[in-house]
Amino acid sequence: MSFNLIDSVRGLLGADLVPKASTQLHEDESRVQRAMSGIVPAVLSGIIQKADSGDAGRVLAMAKDTANSGTFSSLSNFFGNNSLLERGTDLLKGIFGGRMNDVVNLISNFAGIKSSSAASLMSITAPAALGAIGVQATSTNMDERSLVSFLDNQKDTVMHAMPSGLNLAGIMGLSSVGNMAHRHSNVISGVTEQVRGSHNAGRKKSSTWVMPVVVILAALGLVWYFSNLKNNRIERDTTMAAPTEPGRIAASPTAPGTVKVKLPNGVELNAYRNGIEDQLVSFLNDPARKVDNNTWFDFDKLNFETGSSMITPESMPQIRNIAAILKAFPNASIKIGGYTDKTGNEPANLKLSQARADAVVAELRSNGISNAQLAGAEGYGSKYAKAGANASDEQRKMDRRISVSVRKK
Incomplete structure (x- = not known):
């Protein structure tokens, strides 16, 4: 449609x-x-x-x-x-x-x-x-x-x-x-x-x-x-996506593909293989990989209620995992980016993407992460969206995401 x-x-x-x-x-x-x-x-x-x-x-x-x-x-x-x-x-x-x-x-x-x-x-x-x-x-x-x-x-x-x-x-x-x-x-x-x-x-x-x-x-x-629809179905936006612009590293979990991601402080996280936790920890552990403003890691299990910045309950474990990673790497700081697809008007898209990025930062703070490790949140609206407004929802879904950029190791 x-x-x-x-x-x-x-x-x-x-x-x-x-x-x-x-x-x-x-x-x-x-x-x-x-x-x-x-x-x-x-x-x-x-x-x-x-x-x-x-x-x-x-x-x-x-x-x-x-x-x-x-x-x-x-x-x-x-x-x-x-x-x-x-x-x-x-x-x-x-x-x-x-x-x-x-x-x-x-x-x-x-x-x-x-x-x-x-x-x-x-x-x-x-x-x-x-x-x-x-x-x-x-x-x-x-x-x-x-x-x-x-x-x-x-x-x-x-x-x-x-x-x-x-x-x-x-x-x-x-x-x-x-x-x-x-x-x-x-x-x-x-x-x-x-x-x-x-x-x-x-x-x-x-x-x-x-x-x-x-x-x-x-x-x-x-x-x-x-x-034949389930009575309790709730339509949600998802942040899972494939790469769309240079420097972006999309999480690409494989099923079942769950792994234990080990942190320097001995904590182990349950995560997807090649998901955001796996990739983020690998990046922080590798001294050869330098910090820049163009490398972003996509959340792969972070959802919002449709059209809002309300994070769904099933998304909280992944946010807690990101908080655990920051606690294990106390010198690291990250920036949160929010993105939308091209439907709707751009001012509204910018507001929504900013609100969602802010919501993730707020949730990280509530999990004990200090402002020193949070380099801010920015909503980019549909600036980097690749699928047109007339594309299928499956295609447009790839443009709706929240990403993490490491700004300090």
Whole structure:
């Protein structure tokens, strides 16, 4: 898929939304992060359902109006601005109608934050979601039919992003994914018949069964696909990658390929063969290998929640290993670099890569590493990304990484 709606919305919201919201709303940052993990796909699901239910024209108008007004580009100003929040609330009402309060309460209970905080966060997300759709609709000259098709192409990405435990389907009156697929097939076939009727009034009705059958078959395939997904799947960004620029040394663990990496102080680490621990210790132990600013070692088991700087729990052992290596080499210091792929806008990518690099440095500090051994953190955004924004996620994943550069031995 050449355009990822989830990534676009998260890029518009920015990496600094969560800490800023935490301060302004007086909520715990981790709970705000949990809320946003549900709000973005929930709002987009509401938009998709509204378009699927025969109101594609209204969705298209809302999206284009939001894009043209520039409201979605002022998201950082929403806090403390009642008129902007009211505008966002109006958009939410347009999306969810009478179910808006139910969705707000669902997010509130899911994340453990106040209902008023959930409402504010959703009021900020609604213009970002509609604005992203509006920009895309305008640039590609979408009509109602192409909007429905566009949203359908985004549906599985939105569904995958929905966190486990957020029962939005019950609130939205969707008993199953099959219900959504069936509804979409009706919308597509209905709009298709309207277009055919306006341009081909004299054609025989016997030809009108082709498109509905094709769409229904596609919908059945979609139902089967969703029903076989694991219920607790959480999409994450990964830092594993292959070499992309001179001087970069990508970790390339082999399966099973685990080794014991021995440190000078007698500590042994469990690590991948040729992984970051193995390569970093070899570099520090080898006097012939000189320190420079162009040699970087990639983490191979460091993940973040999608679109955020929150490090996943399973990544902590590798960070603890890097901390152990620094403790065994007390004269060494390192710099952390953060990188993203080319999707989204570059200012947002720079913010996200910086936030992720900072998060790793903060975690190393919490593991007892002093500032003397930490030469800073820098986010490079998509500066060194090789895969295009339209490349597959598998290719783009190689550009999303965190790396270590030794600055002193």
